[in-house]
Amino acid sequence: MKSIFYSNNVSYAYNAKYICNKLNHISTVSDVYYNHLFSSFFIEYEDESEIMDFFINNHINVIKLNSINEVIQNISKNKNKLKYKSIILLILFIIQIINLFININDSYQLLIGLIITLISLYLNKDYLNVNVFNDSFMFIVLIVLSLLFISINLQISLTLITFILCSITIYKYILVLLKSKLFKKEENTETKALIKRNNVQLEVKPHEIKPNDIVIVKDQYTLPVDGVIIDGFTQVDQSMYTSEIPIANKTKHQNVIAGMINQSGYMEYRATSTNDENTINKRNNLILDAISSKNNLGNSLIFLHTYYPKIMIGTSIILFLVLLIKSQNILASVSFLISLLALINFEIFEFITPLNVYKTIIELSKDGIFVKNSNTIEKINDCEIVMIEKVVLIEDEPDVKDVFISEGIIPSDFYHVAYILTKNSKTKYASTIRNYLKNVHISEVDPKQFQNTTRKPIAKEEIFKNYRFSTYEQLKNKNFNLSKVEPSIQRFLSQGKNSIMFTYKDKIIGILTIQDILKDNVTSTIESLIKLNKRIILLDKEQPEITKYYAKKLNVAEYHCNLTNLQKSKLVASLYSEGLKTVYISNPIKKIPENTEVNISINSGINFDIHNADVIVVKPNIDDVLKLMNKSKDTIFTINNQISLFIQIYGSLVLLSFLSFITYITPYLNITIIYLLTINLIKKYKIINL
Template sequence: MIDEITDFLFGLKMTIVSGIFLLIAVIFMIFGVNTPIYLNPAWGTVIISGIPMLTLAMSRLIREKWISSALLIAIAMVASLLIGEVFAAGEVAWIMALGAILEDWTVERAKKGLKNLINLTPRTGRRIINGNEEMIFVNEIKIGDILRILPGESVPVDGEIVRGTSSLDQSIMTGESLPIDKEVGDEVFCGTMNMYGAIDIKATSLDENSSLQKLIDLVKAADEKQAPTQRIADKWATWLVPVALIIAVVSWIVTGNIERGVTVLVVFCPCALILATPTAIMAAIGQATKYGVLIKSGEALETLGGLNTLVFDKTGTLTYGNLEVSDVISLNEHLTDEDLLKITASCEKLSEHPLAKAIVNNANEVKIQIEEPEEFKMYPGKGVTCINSYGRVYVGNSKFLSENNIHINIDSQLDKLKHEGKASIIIALNGEVIGLIGLSDVVREDSKSMIDKLHDLGNETILLTGDNTETANYFAAKVGISRVYGNLLPHEKLDRIEKLKNDGKNVCMIGDGVNDAPALKTSDVGVAMGSVGSDVAIEAADIALLGDDIGKIPYLKKLSNSTLFTIKANIAISMTINAVAIVCSVLGLLNPVTGAIVHNAGSCLVVLNAALLYDRHFDDSVKIMDTESVEHSHYHFHNDGEHTHSHDHVHIINEIRTDNGIKHIHAHKHAFRRQICKTYHS
């Protein structure tokens, strides 16, 4: 009951009411309105803000054996009341309440992400008994049950394929950009998506032992490890309280004037110190929001400035996470690359496989006329075949072509694509291999420059990814990261983060997927890609890049460094003012009322200094994001070595204004599993 009342009085609405009472008292003082002490408006402030503050101080002292800054302020308040200085008592109580509200606003952290993660767990499964299907709840599934997973369905439990072949999207667990082909004997994970072809699996682990549940548990455990940050004034209160009391008592004894001792207590209150951190953090968070960065935790902003190691996920973070045709390699002298793309797209036209859709989409973009296939057949996890005007076509992996008695002698080309982190599709015509098509994720244009800037600031960069090591090394080399770890599951990413922290590293993790959530939670600071990132990753992270602009990472580092400098400057200002005011109090130059005014002026100076952080400029390459309506724009884009010029009617999402008034607008045109970057000039 007492805690509920305290929380209510410390709330925003009651603090505003408390401030109104204090303002009325100030107005009475300015205009010389004299009232009996018991009718002083500052009593309203003392009751609303002072009583809960006194309760908080005594609770921390008695229950938690914690000498906090609230105790010193409570002593000053009580001492002021004992000598009849109600305004001084109300002033220190209200500043304390205001500081508490600002602090709460800067450390609040959303926890909806865990709920979103739990919602990913399938609720039902399709069990096969004596050849018959029945839908049952997941908690009714037993080890050894045979379950059927149709295309588009999620895997309800961990299991092993006993019948059928397919491709599964495992990005929830590994972050891999490519679907993984699965056949009899392969393991499948709970929560992953069956993309193509029906499969039967045998349940191997249930409920709390499933891979998805373990991922949920990792996020829970990482969240519980995050301890709240004490205010800096509270950290110093252990010695502030006894020093203030000693100076006040000595001043009283030496001068024989109790008013001087009380004035010392009033000016000694660390209210400016309390405001030093939250006001600077609020200004920095406000500025970051202008630039499309959501900072959910003041603690994260403080911590970021001291970080020396930044760890990146690959897919969706350093890359766009969308497949696109990267190589069209004709091995037949009578067929051009365009012919090869036409033959392949015709055969893949009716396929639902993501790689097939990327190829068809690419053919459409370069305006190739795609034929309707005849006698089309698909073989899940292997490939497709059809007849078109060129003859009998086979498109798929090496195993598929070998099963159809087609000789393959292109190991060097396949190895080259593999070393470059690309998926490869082999095309055969009338029993002879005629070419290869490579597909790859696309590196973000600003990834390399961003990594270079971080290196210039003295930071180490590391890549952690669920992709295979060869793919990881290829993309890491393109952006300038030398330390790479591939083939990592979520718990292995988390283990790597913890090992770095145990080695004395201060770690920032940047990622976008569900599989990154435990690592984002465990790292000192987690940064998520806000637009393409999963809700779980965004909620697990401390910072979200709303426009997916990875180039803002160096800006964030500079902002955090400047915020730390402002906090230290505020602390120095507040301590200097307090020291001067203490000397003046001992000499009798200040009384409790004038001391409270000086004390309040120090707090205002700290707030004004913090406010300057809001409009500070850190990086010419980072511009304010604005919203624009539909307009007609000229654009160009680079596509497979050729430049194409066109006009397009587009909806501009983000506009970046430069100082000279020219608008450079960066947008993305999305097609199925392909993303074209365009620069608009208007």
């Protein structure tokens, strides 16, 4: 069982790391990690009682929640509470500053300062968890101030404590503001919906719509639930899912989904889902699940988690003693000690990865690219092999390229036979031939053409009895005599064309060649992937000559045809044994190898229920894969750069402490800079919306 444990009093990175390590030692826990963006522990376990006992014994308040949406609601609940606390603490800090300069009895001044500090501590009690070892640098500072500064200047000590406590609350409030902004739910439906239920027209709220209700949507209104058009023709704008604004045509019995915008005036459709189960919520849940998923992008912080606090504590204590012995100045030594210990706080680093991952997932989703697991961003960047099924590179409908009619066969008879044979057939290429005949030779396939002549059309019974249409492979497998047409067929294959042959008993009466059409941007996308040093492998289920033709056209050196799923898995395994990881790109219908690193499903429609895909692309565009790869590369580059930047800044602050240890303002300066850096980092992402 996997559950979410939300906690609003686990404030610092080292806290969460410590708790995760302790939880991992519980025998019934198989996996646990902490997500800073959600302030939540994601725990996979067998026995819940042991987990709850751990939290209770460590005085950590947690709430068990079933979904990310519940977590978001709890995060938002804290906003007003933290706002008022921040205002009160800021006022208390200002009063504390004023108290330093007013001329009153020292005892009264000290009493006022002590009361203000105690009130500040009380207001921060939810965020100060002393039961966890090395909870935060704040407590180290407080302890040092209490034990050492008390003998020098208690009033200054109390003012610094108030400042630190005020900073904590304001920092927490800014984080909650950020998260509320990030997770603000978009309203994609109208506040009221018009429906017909039991032949009665009603106005209801979207969440009151039930399956089988007839939903009435006016022009430019958003569809509130998924459904099926019951009559007529309509046009919808589906830019919410694809970022583009193509107007999609929908006719009777076709599906429409929540979030589409009606572009055809008045329309009616039958609801197939409730408002809670619609595609919008599936989309939003997929995004939230991706953001909350575990990833390894923060591995560069292992040094900080493991060594940085210990190094800083050890260095601070040693240098404090050295300075105290050499300078005999306890105030300067304490100032230096505090300034170094203040740098132990590195919670700011913990938001670099989730915020960048969040930003990437959101931006990709706006382009119709939905990443199901945040780890995919790292994996796709590490893959050297891109294995592509040709089906995602070609248009849904191929073209008829050539028509050859045998000598002695009247063309109108051939077209008539071809049309009758393909009219109701569901075999491959039947619809292509039928549409070609309807569009190009409509007058010749119409039986009415024979009404004004003495010649009669070939009877349907005769056509179905003695005439057939087959592919080259099918006739070859039946040992049909193809010797006369074999050279032509081989020439067509080398040109990437399939031959569809129409026969009468044991004679060929005509041949149509059909060729798949590459989608726009396919060639340029493949070229760009090659420039990214990706090794491309083209997979196809056509004849080797046709696969070779398309591989050559796309400048792809490696290709395979007619591989079974087991053979694909073996191919992936052989590449993996060479240290090469694979991205596999296919459509939802294709079976995918189980051992690929990343599976990308390119759809021809909006569908979020593809369970075996790591990435769902709702637009049938191969160039979106390139966009995903470039975005993943940029994200990892940004994360590494930001971590490197903040490490340099922290290093500069350490140097500042060394250079200015005799300046008593150093602790104030360092703490202020740290929180200003945090605020700047948060402001950078404040514009992000779900």
